Each structure stands twice: as C-alpha cells, then as structure tokens.
Amino acid sequence: FDRMETGRTRSLKMDRGSAAMMNYLNGGIGTIMNFNTRSAVLQTISTANFLNMRENNPIAAARAMGNTKQFVRDFKFIMNSDMLKQRRDGLTMNVTEAELASAAATSKNPINSMIAKVLKAGYLPTKMADSFAIAFGGATFYRNRIKMYEKQGMETKAAEKQAWLDFQKLAERTQQSSRADLLSKQQTSLVGRFVLPFANTLMQMNRAGMKDILDVSKGRYKNKVEAAEKMGRATYYMGVQLSVFAGLQSALFAMLLKRIRCTILLMVY
Secondary structure, eight states: OHHHHHOOSSOTTOOHHHHHHHHHHHHHHHHHTTTOHHHHHHHHGGGGGGOOSSTTOHHHHHHHHHSHHHHHHHHHHHHTSHHHHHHHHTTTTSHHHHHHHHHHHHOSOHHHHHHHHHHHHTTHHHHHHHHHHHHHHHHHHHHHHHHHHHHTTOOHHHHHHHHHHHHHHHHHHHSOOOOGGGOOHHHHSHHHHHHHHHHHHHHHHHHHHHHHHHHHHTTOOSSHHHHHHHHHHHHIIIIIHHHHHHHHHTTHHHHHHHHHHHHHHHHHO
C-alpha cells in the first residue's frame, strides 16, 4: 500500500548502509546490462504475449500483419506513443532500471549523476527491443480488438479508445514493469536485488501459468472457450516461452546454430 500511495520502491525505514548497498547493486547490474545484446534478444520473445484464443488468435494476427500498410501504421503509433516513450526514457521495465533513470535525473552529486547517466545509456539495446516487442505484438492485438468492438456496435473512435486501454492493461500485466502497484515485495527487498534481476522473468512466467491452472481446476471460468484459453496460456508460459527463454539465456540456440553451420560446411567440403 505504501508503494501504491507514494510511488516509492524503497522503504523509508531503510538504514544508510542498506541504501548504499542497493545503489551498489543497481550499479553492478547496470554494468552487466551495458549494451547487453543477449538481454535485448530475450526481450523480443514477449511479442507473443499479445496473442489469445479469441479475436487475436494466431490466424487473426497473421491476417492483420498481412495488411501491411495498416500494420505499419499501428506499429508506428504504438512505438511513438507516450506510453512507450515514457517506458524507454524512464527505464520502467524494472525496479533497478527505474532507479538508475531517477538517479541520473535527480542526483545532486555530479559524479553519481554522471555514472547513472552512463549506466542508463547502456540499456539502449534492451529498452529498444522491449519497445519493439510491445509495438510489434501489440499492433495486431490493437487492430483486432478495434474490429471486435466495432462488430459489437461501437463507433470507431470509441472502439479505438477502448482497444488502447485494453492494450495498455495487457502490456503492463505481461511485460516487466516498475509500476508500484505491480511490484512484489521480493522485487523491492534487498535480497531480491541479488536474485530477481536474473530470475524475475522466469518466476513471472511460472506464476502466470500456475494462476491459469488454478483457475481451471477451481472452475473459475465462464465457458469452455475461456477454459481452453487459460490452459493454452498456461502451456505457453510454462512450456514454450519458458523453454525458449531458458534456451536463449543459456546460449543453447547459439550452440545449436553453430553445430548446424559446422555440419553444413562439412557436407559442402
């Protein structure tokens, strides 16, 4: 409740040593993430988070992408929206990044401010990949949700407004965020700073999948379509996306591609 009321991600009861440790951890993570291309690649797999089993199912999404001119317009609209501009500039993908951005903008110590600005600049590949994933995946969701509301009798302007609100809600729920009301206690704790910058995504995927499994097992769904959607989402989060993310994170895919390339070269020569 304190985080939701104040927007702070740190407790005021924190002593000076603990605050210094958090600053140190933020800086350490910032150096790891400095122009980290693997992190940027990992961000792009969240493109599929905007698919569902209803109006934006894979077939409907493919059709929306087939309308190239409209898809590009929607992509540019989302990419240049205030939402994504703020997400990129404020580094609101995670708690650590957000605090670095805040330090760069508000620090009274010129040395600390300069260091924070350098570390913030190092997040450029990650934040651009994050925006790309949201805009690319969200473009089909946004367009198909507009069409869905229009079929229900809404006027185009009203449908666009509601579809945008739906898109924002889904993006905040499925992407990593530093919003105070979406943070867990673990993410803002001192111990969480050691672990969650490197394991938070995997935990989020498992949490999302487990929630859908519990909903189905407890009968918390309106009809069979919603139940199938929940099970499909659980399979995707706890199976497909988890495997892809873990594989990319461990460079498994790079190893496989290298082996395939070596095999082809042996066959050629």
